Amino acid sequence: xxxxxxxxxxxxxxxxxxxxxxxxxxxxxxxxxxxxxxxxxxxxxxxxxxxxxxxxxxxxxxxxxxxxxxxxxxxxxxxxxxxxxxxxxxxxxxxxx
Amino acid sequence: xxxxxxxxxxxxxxxxxxxxxxxxxxxxxxxxxxxxxxxxxxxxxxxxxxxxxxxxxxxxxxxxxxxxxxxxxxxxxxxxxxxxxxxxxxxxxxxxxxxxxxxxxxxxxxxxxxxxxxxxxxxxxxxxxxxxxxxxxxxxxxxxxxxxxxxxxxxxxxxxxxxxxxxxxxxxxxxxxxxxxxxxxxxxxxxxxxxxxxxxxxxxxxxxxxxxxxxxxxxxxxxxxxxxxxxxxxxxxxxxxxxxxxxxxxxxxxxxxxxxxxxxxxxxxxxxxxxxxxxxxxxxxxxxxxxxxxxxxxxxxxxxxxxxxxxxxxxxxxxxxxxxxxxxxxxxxxxxxxxxxxxxxxxxxxxxxxxxxxxxxxxxxxxxxxxxxxxxxxxxxxxxxxxxxxxxxxxxxxxxxxxxxxxxxxxxxxxxxxxxxxxxxxxxxxxxxxxxxxxxxxxxxxxxxxxxxxxxxxxxxxxxxxxxxxxxxxxxxxxxxxxxxxxxxxxxxxxxxxxxxxxxxxxxxx
Numbered sequence: 228x229x230x231x232x233x234x235x236x237x238x239x240x241x242x243x244x245x246x247x248x249x250x251x252x253x254x255x256x257x258x259x260x261x262x263x264x265x266x267x268x269x270x271x272x273x274x275x276x277x278x279x280x281x282x283x284x285x286x287x288x289x290x291x292x293x294x295x296x297x298x299x300x301x302x303x304x305x306x307x308x309x310x311x312x313x314x315x316x317x318x319x320x321x322x323x324x
Numbered sequence: 325x326x327x328x329x330x331x332x333x334x335x336x337x338x339x340x341x342x343x344x345x346x347x348x349x350x351x352x353x354x355x356x357x358x359x360x361x362x363x364x365x366x367x368x369x370x371x372x373x374x375x376x377x378x379x380x381x382x383x384x385x386x387x388x389x390x391x392x393x394x395x396x397x398x399x400x401x402x403x404x405x406x407x408x409x410x411x412x413x414x415x416x417x418x419x420x421x422x423x424x425x426x427x428x429x430x431x432x433x434x435x436x437x438x439x440x441x442x443x444x445x446x447x448x449x450x451x452x453x454x455x456x457x458x459x460x461x462x463x464x465x466x467x468x469x470x471x472x473x474x475x476x477x478x479x480x481x482x483x484x485x486x487x488x489x490x491x492x493x494x495x496x497x498x499x500x501x502x503x504x505x506x507x508x509x510x511x512x513x514x515x516x517x518x519x520x521x522x523x524x525x526x527x528x529x530x531x532x533x534x535x536x537x538x539x540x541x542x543x544x545x546x547x548x549x550x551x552x553x554x555x556x557x558x559x560x561x562x563x564x565x566x567x568x569x570x571x572x573x574x575x576x577x578x579x580x581x582x583x584x585x586x587x588x589x590x591x592x593x594x595x596x597x598x599x600x601x602x603x604x605x606x607x608x609x610x611x612x613x614x615x616x617x618x619x620x621x622x623x624x625x626x627x628x629x630x631x632x633x634x635x636x637x638x639x640x641x642x643x644x645x646x647x648x649x650x651x652x653x654x655x656x657x658x659x660x661x662x663x664x665x666x667x668x669x670x671x672x673x674x675x676x677x678x679x680x681x682x683x684x685x686x687x688x689x690x691x692x693x694x695x696x697x698x699x700x701x702x703x704x705x706x707x708x709x710x711x712x713x714x715x716x717x718x719x720x721x722x723x724x725x726x727x728x729x730x731x732x733x734x735x736x737x738x739x740x741x742x743x744x745x746x747x748x749x750x751x752x753x754x755x756x757x758x759x760x761x762x763x764x765x766x767x768x769x770x771x772x773x774x775x776x777x778x779x780x781x782x783x784x785x786x787x788x789x790x791x792x793x794x795x796x797x798x799x800x801x802x803x804x805x806x807x808x809x810x811x812x813x814x815x816x817x818x819x820x821x822x823x824x825x826x827x828x829x830x831x832x833x834x
Binding site: 236238239271272275276278279286287288299300301302309312313316 | 430432437438439441444445448451452477
């Protein structure tokens with residue numbers, strides 16, 4: 228079974244969203260298992276070209292790239308509750324869950 | 325403290341350093357263009373021309389001032405936009421290749437509708453705009469249109485805060501910023517979401533108003549922080565070749581110097597009645613009911629100019645070139661020969677084919693390219709059809725001042741509605757603008773129709789005060805040397821036969 232792929236667009240050298248990413252990662256681990264997913268973090272200030280390509284306007288945006296079709300959520304996931312909500316929205320519609 | 329003082333001084337020095345937008349007429353009404361490091365909101369209803377204005381602002385910047393630009397689009401697809409403006413001669417693709425133009429495609433991707441679950445900010449957009457600016461070293465930035473942001477993110481206060489951040493970032497770079505925003509009504513709140521106008525320094529409203537069943541486009545500078553500007557609505561057109569063109573009406577000054585040089589009206593008796601001919605660069609109105617001989621007067625006026633080898637422009641809105649030529653031939657004037665000589669140019673146009681503003685630009689274009697000594701406009705009445713009185717008056721003011729500035733002698737015709745006597749509505753609001761008025765009227769005496777002519781007004785000159793009868797034959801107009809005094813009340817429309825015996829030609833002084 229192929230991995231679920233996520234991209235998280237964040238900003239700031241101060242790692243403002245480090246915590247949010249970790250909370251989301253924990254939710255993923257608990258549901259998809261350690262190896263069942265991949266998260267790529269993109270700093271919009273460092274990679275504006277890719278941000279342009281994906282037409283990202285706001286941060287933090289989480290994209291579920293695979294399985295396709297793509298799904299997106301916007302908003303901070305620093306609380307476990309929000310992270311779980313984000314995960315549900317992203318995985319909703321996927322045949323696996 | 326010292327450094328602060330210097331800072332203030334410096335900022336004062338840079339205070340409102342304006343840059344020309346390159347949009348025709350805008351520099352005049354904004355007293356120099358748009359300031360660097362400031363933001364301007366263009367608010368307008370759908371189809372009012374916001375995107376064209378914004379696009380032209382960038383294109384002119386590139387073409388004329390070598391200033392690269394970034395276009396942030398929130399709505400329109402970039403390839404659509406490129407195609408839509410191609411007809412204006414704006415080759416965005418080329419500008420992109422030349423590294424003068426970058427798009428930031430901020431249209432909301434519908435591939436995957438984003439659900440909002442928590443706090444966010446627009447740092448990604450800011451970063452993309454920043455990267456595009458850096459890449460082309462942009463001096464001008466357009467955000468078109470920010471309404472989509474409000475619609476999509478549904479949190480006006482957050483968007484306001486985020487836009488403020490973006491604007492501050494751009495201002496620090498001394499960039500000229502244009503934001504567009506949609507409004508729902510032509511006369512109502514400035515912007516749709518009610519906050520757009522508060523985040524920008526300047527606000528411009530463009531309208532596309534239905535007035536007397538005709539569309540009229542206007543632009544109004546509502547707010548211009550720290551600068552003088554023209555107030556009120558200014559007419560503009562979207563010229564299919566050159567784009568936006570504002571026609572500044574309110575800023576015209578009455579500075580034309582009047583000429584004392586006389587030119588012939590083409591008719592010796594009429595010259596005499598006018599005290600020696602028309603003044604050069606004066607505006608003469610020929611008013612009369614249909615068939616009284618207005619076209620004859622202008623035909624003779626053109627003939628008179630042709631005799632002196634002057635250049636003549638005939639703007640015809642009532643009759644075709646063929647009709648005019650045939651009529652002139654009937655009065656012994658050969659328009660064809662005059663046209664072949666290159667001295668006469670006849671431009672026959674349907675008045676309904678364009679808006680009044682477009683007609684004005686068309687006349688200006690012909691005057692500037694053909695450089696006539698004399699111009700005939702036949703008739704004002706045809707042009708006035710379907711426009712509002714105010715609009716028409718403004719049109720006349722601009723036109724007459726333009727003609728005077730270019731030292732053109734002009735004859736306008738106007739058709740009065742009453743067959744005998746009376747003045748028409750047209751006359752009443754045209755008459756104050758023109759320098760001279762010649763009236764042509766029918767008069768009925770014992771069942772016989774007579775044609776009469778009178779010089780009603782001749783600014784700065786003596787003129788004959790009497791009413792004279794005239795005849796029309798194959799040699800044109802022959803004005804009788806005798807005053808037509810067998811009747812009174814011709815001009816008032818209530819002719820009465822008087823007992824007074826006919827007197828000789830009396831020329832009274834003004």
